[in-house]
Amino acid sequence: MKPCFFSMLLFLLTATAIAQQGYADSLEAELKKAPGRKIEFELLEKLLKEYRKTDPAKVRETAATFLQKANEAGDSSMMVSGLLAFYDYYYFKPEMDSCKMVMEQCLQLAKRVGDHKQLAHAYAAASRTARRERRFGQVEKLLRQALSHAKKSGDKQALSQVYGSLGTFKNSVRKFDEALGFYKKSLRLQEQTGEPSGIGFGHKQIGFIYLRQGKYEAALQEFDRAMPYFIESGHLAYQARVYNDIGVTYKKMGKWAEALQAYDKAVGLAKQQGDQHLVARTFNNKGVVFKIQGKYDEAVEMYRQSEQISIAQKDSFSLALVHTNIGNIYKLKGEYGKAIELFQNNLSHAESKGDPFETQKAAYSLANVYSESGNFGLAQKYALRALKMAAENGKTNPLLMSQLALADAYSGSGQTELADSLLQKNVELTRQQKSKPYLAYSLKNLGQVKLEKKDYQSALANLFEALQLAEAKGDHKFMLEVLEGLGKALLEAEQAQPGEIRRQFASSRSMDLEQLLLNALAEAEATGTFASTVGISDLLARYYEYRGDYRSAYFYKNKYAEQRDSVYQNAHAEAVAELETTFETKRKEQENALLKTQNEVIASQNKTYLAAALLLGALLALTFFFFSKTKSLNKKLAAQNLTIEKQNKDLQSLNQTKDRFFGIIAHDLRSPMLAFQGIGKQIAYFIKKEKTGKLLEMAAAVDETSAKLNELLDNLLNWALLQTGSIPHRPQLLDLSDAVEQAKALLSGIAAAKQVEIINNAPAGLLVFSDENALRTIARNLLANAVKFSHIGGTVTVSAHAENGFATLSVSDNGIGIPPEKMESLFTLGMQSTTGTAGEKGTGLGLLLCAELAQANGGRITVESELGKGSTFRVLLPGQGASRHS
Structure with missing residues (x-):
């Protein structure tokens, strides 16, 4: 909708509300002096129709009066009308138990009366309850009965209502073309009757089908056509619902400001109408927009407001949805424990209700969060469960979601062939279903798996296509994930095959890797997407290092370190x-x-x-x-x-x-x-004084002092976190040789100063299951300790081997060795640190930290030493075999 149209609607809404209230008051006045039963029932029916539009609280009161007078008159037909009014009141609250109780009485009475029109309305209303409870077989049966009675009655309003209900049912089972056909039949009948709210409802439902089909401009045109009819009839409830649908449409189009504006109007009207169910749903929709924008705090605020209303309304379906959304925010922020708690609650509640659809959603959410946190065994367990239930439910989208989650779990645990096969099937299925969002996710994940297999051409082809879909969708968070993956793929491909990949993808506008990464970083920082900011900074540092631009590499490496460390x-x-x-x-x-x-x-x-x-x-x-x-x-x-x-x-x-x-x-x-x-x-x-030599000496001294200070702070704070049990622990499969190489690079300056050679004999590809930060800390401290106690010109040798599902890392030096009396207190803080061979001072924290981190990761540390000949420290950690059983 255009801004001027919003202004016109505000004027019409205000004027219509005033006129509508006056009409209701005049009906109330006429009812008080009605001359007989027939006139009373006519006025009560008009009041019910009016209050359904403007004041649901008065529907119950008026329906009770209607039933009382119908009962006094012994008029069963009027009693059916009163019960249908009660049903509408309970349905929109929503109170499903009360709906079913009223509908049971209504159907029994309508059957006794034998009025086809009332039976059509009753069966159509009963189908709404069954649809909300996902009893789709029952829905179709009820609607067939409703259609039969509507045709026998010859009443256009009844037939239009049944056609509308059939369209809604077909929409629920994703048969959009059939739904559109029924909605158009319903609209034609409403146009023949000339009833404004019925015509508006027809346009609204047709617009919703266009929305589901991705025809967003067509959807907005139908919503624009619907709104004046609802304003004319004073139907506040449907005005609110149209604004909510407009908000969803703009969200799909990536027009965030317009979406939020429409949602705000929907909330205002829903509150005025007392429709708390719609208020909660709209707050949830606003939260989704804020999440896509990377505004996580605003998103959580919206979700919490929706949660409070859902709890008060005892709306378990909406509560599960909002808890899923809050859990996903926790997952994005790395607060995995909180996310798992919410998803487990959803799963328990869904199982207790016997709801297969909600059970599948909860299992899928748990699979995702376990993959994200590195627990791939549990991720596979829940992904397989979600996949099984999706197949039994016969729903395509849940099936696609579950296969994506299972592929993530396979990929994370090193089962790349299984992940590759599953994702290729997902891509084929999403192309057949023309499901662009799931196609984009499948292509991105397939590109990452191809990159792990060093198939650079396939990786880039998939990632480029995913990027195009992400840009069309306007999902900034997903776009950044794709850009980060694309940057990594381009960098690794260029390093492995210089110039070859660039020639193959020469026509792509994203082949300027430097500009791609810089633009992605700017976008990540603008939207506050922390994880992408960290990852892209690291990629830029690696890119500039590869290009030999060490000044830029140093700048982005520092940026990466600052961002990463801010997590802790x-x-x-x-x-x-x-x-x-x-x-x-x-x-x-x-x-x-x-x-x-x-x-x-x-x-x-x-x-x-x-x-x-x-x-x-x-x-x-x-x-x-x-x-x-x-x-x-x-x-x-x-x-x-x-x-x-x-x-x-x-x-x-x-x-x-x-x-x-x-x-x-x-x-x-x-x-x-x-x-x-x-x-x-x-x-x-x-x-x-132009003493350049002194400045260079001072620069070297500053580097040395800051490096020591950084090492001390790192050890000190890691040990402090260990004591309080709050150090982040995210175990994953890591290459032991890579960790040693990183530690060797960090200590290269210190080792060179003492002319100590560090030899890394750890075999490449030997994997351990450990927290990455813990493994790096252990390797760095053990090498630093060995260099410290080595003689000038000495040698530090690192070796490693696997045995019985575990990996052993050995660090040996030919230095001064350790006195026997100090061996027992070597891994305690109370021991005073010994000075190194070149007078290096220490704190005694390094070895203590190694011992406690090894224990925290399911391992242990041992030492062998002989005075004058040197020492060997051995760290035993779970290897690849152990990780898959844990």
Whole structure:
């Protein structure tokens, strides 16, 4: 709709509402002085018709009056009309149990009366309840009966209503051409009767079919035709529904502002009408628009408003939908636990109701979130369940969704051939069904699988086509996902086959890889799409490194690191802030436990002595018995004293750990920071004096100090997170040799300074199932430790092998070795760090962190060392075989 048309509608709405209210008041006045039953029923029928349009709350009151008067008059036909009015009231609330109860009475009474027109209306109304409950076999049966009675009645209004209900049923089962035929028949009959709201409803339903078929301009034309009829008839409920349909159409067209404007009008009218079901649905639709725009906070706000209304209305279907949408936002933000909780609740509720359609949706959602979080075993389980139910339900879209989820799970667990085969079938099926959204998703995923198989030509062909569909749809989030995949594919293809892929795709406007990535990054930052910003920054850094533009590569690598690290920023800050509180709490708990035990001992002793005095004075003959009891009690006291001693030792250990930790913060962390003080003045002085050599020395010193500071902070904050149990843990299959190479690259400067050679003998392709950040931290700390204690000109050797589903990483040096007395406390924080062979200082955190991260990932660490000959650290982690069983 155009803005001027919106303004005209606002004027018409206001004027019509005033006129309509006056008409209802005049009918009420006439009813009070009606001369007889016949006139009363005519006026009541007119009032019911009026209140259905403008004030649903009064429908129930008027229907009750209607039934009462019909009952007093013994007029069964009028009682059927009153029950149908009650049915409409309950249907729009919606209260399905009340609908079914009223309809049962209505059908029984209508059959006794034998009025074909009323029977047609009753059967058509009953079909609406069955359709909402997805009992489609029952719907078709009821509508056949309704059509038979409507034709026998010869009433055009009744026949038009039944044709409209048949169109809605065919729309529900995706037979759009048949639905369109029925709706056009209904509209022609309404045009013959000249009833405005009926004509408007016909145009609205035809517009909705065009919307489902993707004919958006045609849909908007039908909605424009419908609205004046609803305004003329004063039908607020259908005005609200048309605005909601207009909003959905603009959303499909990617016109977000127009969609939100239409949704706001729908909410206003629905609230005025008291249609809470439509208010909730429209809030949910607004949330979808905000999500597509990347405005996740606004989306969640809309979803929460929809959720509150759905809970109040006890609308379980709408509640499941909104919980799915909220869960998807949590998934996008990496809050997988919250998403899983919502999806599991949906699944349990759907199973308890025996609803196969909602059960399939919940299983599909769980498959997606488990894939995203790296748990591919559970992802496969739920995807297979969703696929089975989709096949049984006979619905095409759920089948496509489930196959996509299963392919993701296969791809993530390294089963690329299965994923490839499944996605190719999905692409063929979506082309046959002309389902562009699912075709786009299938092409994107197939392109990524082809990239994993190094089939660059197929990967790029699929991704380019997915990009075209994404741009046509206007879905920014999906477009960024495709651009990121396309950039990765182009970069890897160019590195593997320089120039070859560029020649094959020379006509593509996206072959300018640099511009493609820069545009994608700008779009990601503009929409606040965090995951894409991180991924594209990394791709730009790799691209510039490949091109030899190290300045740009350094800039985007820093940007990537900053973005990636911000994921953990809040968790890190909270961990450091709460750590001292945690230590103090534990210390107080130990002290309280100690005092409690001592008091129990003292109380026990006092009781014993009192009993002994009484026994000695009164029962000298039982001395032997007293002696035995005292001996038993002494044993108990000795055991309690041992407990106290152990608690004292634990408390001392805890205090030592706390003191060591805050010593690190006070000294080791503060010292590098102090080194940066005054550096600006020194730089200015050296520039002024033109001492370039000094500046270069200072630059090297700054690099070294900042690298050490970064390593310390990384270890410190990771350890803090481990202690509070809040470190992110996303295990996946990782190449062990790659992790070693990354650590080797990070330490190349330090190793070169000591002339230490690092040899990586870990075989390529040896996979471990571990959190990526944890594996990198373990590799970096073990190599750093080996270099630190190696002699100048020494060698650090890394090897690895697989055995019984596990992988062992070994790091050996020929350095100074470890004294036997230090071996037991090597992986504790209380131990003072030893100075390296070149005077390097440390904190003692590195090895402790390696041990705890290995344990957190289902592994362990061991060490062998001999003084003067060197040390070997071995880390055992789950390998590829172990991951598939976990």
